[in-house]
Structures are given as C-alpha cells and as structure tokens.
C-alpha cells in the first residue's frame with residue numbers, strides 16, 4: 740500500500756531532522772560491545788550517556804520493487820582513539836545493496852565482505868556517494884569535528900540484521916593515527 744503522504748519529504752541537512760519520519764536514536768549505552776577499547780568505553784559510560792546518532796526513516800511502500808531511505812545524523816566524538824560510530828549491520832536479505840550520500844560533515848564507512856572478511860574504508864563526504872554491495876556489513880564513523888549527516892537508500896525488503904555484528908563485530912576498527920582515520924585489525 741502506497742502512502743502518498745510520503746512521496747515528498749523535507750529534511751534538515753545540518754540536524755538530520757525530517758518532520759513526520761519516525762526517528763531511532765542511539766545513545767552511548769546502546770553501543771556497548773562495539774568499541775574495541777572497553778576500558779575507555781566504561782569510563783565514558785560512567786560519565787554520561789550522550790546521543791551518538793539518529794536515523795529518520797521514510798517507507799512510502801514495501802512492495803518487491805520499492806525503496807526505503809533514511810537520513811542519519813552521527814555526532815562527533817571519540818572513545819579512546821576510536822571515532823563515534825553506528826552499530827553497523829548486514830541486510831537480512833543479503834543480496835540487498837545500498838547507497839549512502841554524504842550531506843554534511845566528514846565521515847568514513849567501514850565495509851566488510853561477509854564471506855571473505857575483506858574490509859575497506861571509504862570516505863563519506865558532501866557530494867560523495869558510497870555504494871555498499873550486497874553481502875557487505877557496513878558501519879559509519881564521524882571522523883570530523885562537526886555532526887555528520889547522510890542519506891541511505893536501500894530496497895524496501897532489505898531488513899536490518901544487527902545480531903550477526905553484535906556477535907562477532909567487524910574485523911577492523913577505525914582509529915585516529917596522526918590526525919587521520921586509519922583502519923587497523925581488531926586485536
């Protein structure tokens with residue numbers, strides 16, 4: 740069933756707000772287990788529970804050929820030398836690809852092929868598009884000092900599998916080295 744009220748959305752590219760779109764908010768405590776430096780995580784969690792990111796989703800229809808999209812806002816910050824990040828996920832329908840369009844701020848995406856574990860770090864910047872192939876786990880990090888906003892577009896039937904990542908995490912982490920985002924193997 741097509742929801743014609745969702746044929747047009749207006750979003751704020753700075754705040755990521757999109758009136759009328761249901762918004763999921765993730766705070767630091769929701770990211771337990773994601774950061775490699777658990778001591779730094781616990782220290783930060785003891786000091787507060789800031790908002791790390793939000794995603795507002797638009798789902799006009801859910802037929803076989805339909806698309807959904809979301810506008811993400813990811814705050815700047817670090818836990819130890821790891822940048823604030825999203826939980827990351829695979830799509831439940833593994834074949835589903837996605838593309839991300841950078842709006843504001845400076846981010847990177849970590850892509851990991853599920854079968855081979857091959858990892859790539861891609862910049863996510865204004866006027867840049869990152870294509871995430873199917874069968875690829877993806878996580879976003881804010882590597883700048885301002886909020887990062889972006890749009891993700893994906894098949895309506897993609898679904899989100901967070902469980903696989905929660906169990907084994909990504910093979911690599913993105914840390915700051917010499918003021919640059921650097922992808923290294925998780926210890």
Ligand SMILES: [Fe+2]
Pocket residue numbers: 828829830837877891893
């Ligand atoms: Fe996705």
